[in-house]
Amino acid sequence: MDEYRSNIELAGVVEKILEANSVGITTHAKPDGDAFGSVVALATVLRAIGKDVTSWFMPPVPTNLSDLEGHGLVKPYNPSVQLGQPDLFIVADTGAWSQISPMKKAISDILDRTMVIDHHIAGDLPAPWRYIDSKAAACCEIIAQLIDKLSDAVDGNGDYFTPVVCEVLFVGIASDTGWFRFSNTRPETHELAARLIRLGVDHADVYRRVEQRARPEKLALQTRALDSLKLVADSRVAVIVLTAKDFDQTGAMLEETERFVDMPQSVATVQVVVLITETPVHHKHAQLAETSVEGHDSSSGGGTIRVSFRSKPGPRAVNVAELAQQFGGGGHARAAGAKIRRPLDEVINNITKAAVAAVIANDA
Ligand SMILES: [Mn+2]
Structure with a gap:
């Protein structure tokens, strides 16, 4: 276009x-x-x-x-x-x-x-x-x-x-x-x-x-999100993974993950945050169509993995819109997303590699 x-x-x-x-x-x-x-x-x-x-x-x-x-x-x-x-x-x-x-x-x-x-x-x-x-x-x-x-x-x-x-x-x-x-x-x-x-x-x-309307279920899910947190590439990339099981066991809903992706940015070294979310089974219905600050369509049905990217501003800021585009998504330079229909482990692996590569590429 x-x-x-x-x-x-x-x-x-x-x-x-x-x-x-x-x-x-x-x-x-x-x-x-x-x-x-x-x-x-x-x-x-x-x-x-x-x-x-x-x-x-x-x-x-x-x-x-x-x-x-x-x-x-x-x-x-x-x-x-x-x-x-x-x-x-x-x-x-x-x-x-x-x-x-x-x-x-x-x-x-x-x-x-x-x-x-x-x-x-x-x-x-x-x-x-x-x-x-x-x-x-x-x-x-x-x-x-x-x-x-x-x-x-x-x-x-x-x-x-x-x-x-x-x-x-x-x-x-x-x-x-x-x-x-x-x-x-x-x-x-x-x-x-x-x-x-x-x-x-x-x-x-x-x-x-x-903003101050959370249910206790959200805090339970937040605990799991932080538990899953991995810092890679000298703690410059943070990866959070939420599985369908996490939603089922906490009773939290997909929309309650809002702003989770911002949490790791409090760590000084973190440049890119990735939140990988396996769509909870019981959530299919409300997932009909969804958008977010990322400015892309993240609608999904069962079996879809949602990936949210955030990048901290600064001299070596990573353009996460480009990162998301590698996976068929899009968005803004500092906030982007994609939805991927692949097995969770594969998504975690590929996304983590791509995020690390993007951070390293910006060193040059
Ligand atoms: Mn707007």
């Missing part, structure tokens, strides 16, 4: 939105905080400026997000739903078919009026309009800019940063930056956070409601 970049300015996005009477909005399947915030904020504001808005989430929506105010505004999507004939259809926080596969057929039918608003570095959705800002830490950063521009274009004094809009935008930028720790965090991210806090977002309370 051609390069994944903007073919329209933000002013053009505003223009297209103002021209439309009816607007459909969605994001990648299994929305994360940024996807959630982008859709809820945009849908709320477009409604406030008088558009006929229908928005959809491709389930599952994690409960820490679905409990937030604003979720009720967005409909759950299933393949029997008709998207209708909106004047404009916006796909936010992804531009990849693989991330919207449950809706692929429906979007194909209205592709001629589809617009992508995204901050990822790759995508293949051939929408006629694309606004891509890969420097934005979160799609919610772009949405906030868009709201300002819309506000200027409409009347300049509409109060579109309502409490709900502020909260979901904050959740979006906080979750895509690991609460402002990841290397994608930029001054603009903090400036937006400051603005949202001034407008009333209670960041500590949001953190508690969004």
Whole structure:
């Protein structure tokens, strides 16, 4: 495909939105905080400026997000739903078919009026309009800019940063930056956070409601993850393995492995972390479609091994997107993933070798 970049300015996005009477909005399947915030904020504001808005989430929506105010505004999507004939259809926080596969057929039918608003570095959705800002830490950063521009274009004094809009935008930028720790965090991210806090977002309370909700089963699985940890290549590569048995015996769920891959990064020498997860048998159903901060499709059925890669920033940072590509995956330079249908032992062996080779290659 051609390069994944903007073919329209933000002013053009505003223009297209103002021209439309009816607007459909969605994001990648299994929305994360940024996807959630982008859709809820945009849908709320477009409604406030008088558009006929229908928005959809491709389930599952994690409960820490679905409990937030604003979720009720967005409909759950299933393949029997008709998207209708909106004047404009916006796909936010992804531009990849693989991330919207449950809706692929429906979007194909209205592709001629589809617009992508995204901050990822790759995508293949051939929408006629694309606004891509890969420097934005979160799609919610772009949405906030868009709201300002819309506000200027409409009347300049509409109060579109309502409490709900502020909260979901904050959740979006906080979750895509690991609460402002990841290397994608930029001054603009903090400036937006400051603005949202001034407008009333209670960041500590949001953190508690969004992040501090673990079940004891998760801690049990975390114990096993750390137990499995191996440090190789002079402790520069960390490998964690979770088996289907680990899930069965702890009662934890696949989605409860979120952020496990970040744990070994606390070790000074660690440059690359690999989390290899054997899909638990009882989880097949909820695995219908899934995406993550890694920006790739990690949907899987039984027998699939999920691999998540992380790389620490620095002068010898490894590009884990390239590493993931060796295994048919993809993602960002610092966070990527792949799904592999091979026996677990073989996957562990091959992935470990490739990660070690990538670290060593960067020494040269
Ligand atoms: Mn995002």
